[in-house]
Amino acid sequence: MAPSALTPIEDYQFNYENLKSIDHSLKTTIDNGASKTKQLIGSALKAHVDNVDPDTCDAGEEDPFFVADLGEVYRQHLRWKKNLPRVTPHYAVKCNPDKRVLSLLANLGVGFDCASKAEIDMALNIGVQPERIIYAQPCKTKSYVRYAAQRNVKQMTFDNADELHKVKQLFPDAELFLRILTDDSGSLCRLSQKFGASLDSTAELLVLAKQLELNVVGVAFHVGSGASDPKAFIKAVQDARFVFDQAAALGFQMHTLDVGGGFNCDDDFETMATVLSASLDEYFPDEIRIIAEPGRYYVSTAFTIACHVIARRTIADASLGTTSYMLYLNDGAYGNFSSIIFDHQNPEPRLLKCGGKNLFDVRRPGYETPSGYEYSIWGPTCDGIDNISKCCTFAEVINVGDWLYFENMGAYTKCSATRFNGFTDTHDVEYVCSEEDALPFIGA
Ligand SMILES: *Cc1c(COP(=O)(O)O)cnc(C)c1O
Numbered sequence: 278m279a280p281s282a283l284t285p286i287e288d289y290q291f292n293y294e295n296l297k298s299i300d301h302s303l304k305t306t307i308d309n310g311a312s313k314t315k316q317l318i319g320s321a322l323k324a325h326v327d328n329v330d331p332d333t334c335d336a337g338e339e340d341p342f343f344v345a346d347l348g349e350v351y352r353q354h355l356r357w358k359k360n361l362p363r364v365t366p367h368y369a370v371k372c373n374p375d376k377r378v379l380s381l382l383a384n385l386g387v388g389f390d391c392a393s394k395a396e397i398d399m400a401l402n403i404g405v406q407p408e409r410i411i412y413a414q415p416c417k418t419k420s421y422v423r424y425a426a427q428r429n430v431k432q433m434t435f436d437n438a439d440e441l442h443k444v445k446q447l448f449p450d451a452e453l454f455l456r457i458l459t460d461d462s463g464s465l466c467r468l469s470q471k472f473g474a475s476l477d478s479t480a481e482l483l484v485l486a487k488q489l490e491l492n493v494v495g496v497a498f499h500v501g502s503g504a505s506d507p508k509a510f511i512k513a514v515q516d517a518r519f520v521f522d523q524a525a526a527l528g529f530q531m532h533t534l535d536v537g538g539g540f541n542c543d544d545d546f547e548t549m550a551t552v553l554s555a556s557l558d559e560y561f562p563d564e565i566r567i568i569a570e571p572g573r574y575y576v577s578t579a580f581t582i583a584c585h586v587i588a589r590r591t592i593a594d595a596s597l598g599t600t601s602y603m604l605y606l607n608d609g610a611y612g613n614f615s616s617i618i619f620d621h622q623n624p625e626p627r628l629l630k631c632g633g634k635n636l637f638d639v640r641r642p643g644y645e646t647p648s649g650y651e652y653s654i655w656g657p658t659c660d661g662i663d664n665i666s667k668c669c670t671f672a673e674v675i676n677v678g679d680w681l682y683f684e685n686m687g688a689y690t691k692c693s694a695t696r697f698n699g700f701t702d703t704h705d706v707e708y709v710c711s712e713e714d715a716l717p718f719i720g721a
Contacts, residue, residue, distance in 0.1 A: 347710045364567045380719075445489045452494045487528065493529050504539035538572045539571075605656070619693050658700065
């Protein structure tokens, strides 16, 4: 059968009634872990800030710092295995190339999604075998393809004809995944405007790959980072099925489907995973290997950052009789809060230490204190775009020398920080582990 005789699966309806009920049996482990996490992170934060005296310390001693709970990464892995038992995760290194996280994941048997020579090296240097790496960048640098060939990193994605010619020239033995376009309109960071072959171009690409005698082993997609609609996965799986059938008609024997990233770590994960599992089972027989490239799912909740209040501006409005404050922190949008600009996040400021009192986990801004003082929060650079929060409320009067903290700072934060204005882009990470079972997997 010629591939042109095939038509994409048009019926994107999905019978939700066939879904197994969503599995929440890990909930107790996760809840217990969450309270232990709080305790450990709280004491690590306190110990660090109590050790800094802003009136006498050396330059930089009051720099922002992270506390990372490797136990949280471990729990996310348990949660993955429970909910997506068919799918082998390949952690997307770009999301947070933290060495301790990478080595924990490597020891847990997770594979790696790398997009550059440096990322490939990070995985290889901690002892990951090349077969566990996918070079998941459809538009690759030529010298990096040669490097991948040297290091035997065979799995890689493509989505256009020029890339096929490049691979033919530099690494004809590569195991290629055809990355297809998805509907990513419901995601936080859209990727399909940049990457992915549309379904009306896949037949042509496969024919070319055949002529070049290249080895196309599977299909890859990414529904967009921070995906929110499980239907995006269903449609992408159906489209991938269509391309598998096209490839089979041309004599390719595809054996792997790569369902990409886009998984969130909130309660929606179980729903997403259940829908994805059901559609995989419906469209792909057991002998097809399924891999994924989760990034933020693994690390987002594991990292908390503490920042120091370096300056304050008091704004008294005489006509209204109100006072509000502008707070300036030693980290901002050009630093670890780059996630505000690149990843559309709104990190929530919380009080860590104020007027000598430890206020970790005591209260949230705004919610329980509607009648407190109003603040806007800014980063340390000279640029007006360097804003962390336009408006928030605290019961306390916050002053220079106090500390704030922000949770869920593990994904797309320190990896995209810059050195703009001479502020440092490297910060201390202190590690804790709230999960005893994870200890054997944690390297030094
Ligand atoms: C960024 C990226 C990922 C990770 O995405 P998350 O939304 O963080 O899971 C995976 N695969 C590719 C190709 C990516 O570009």
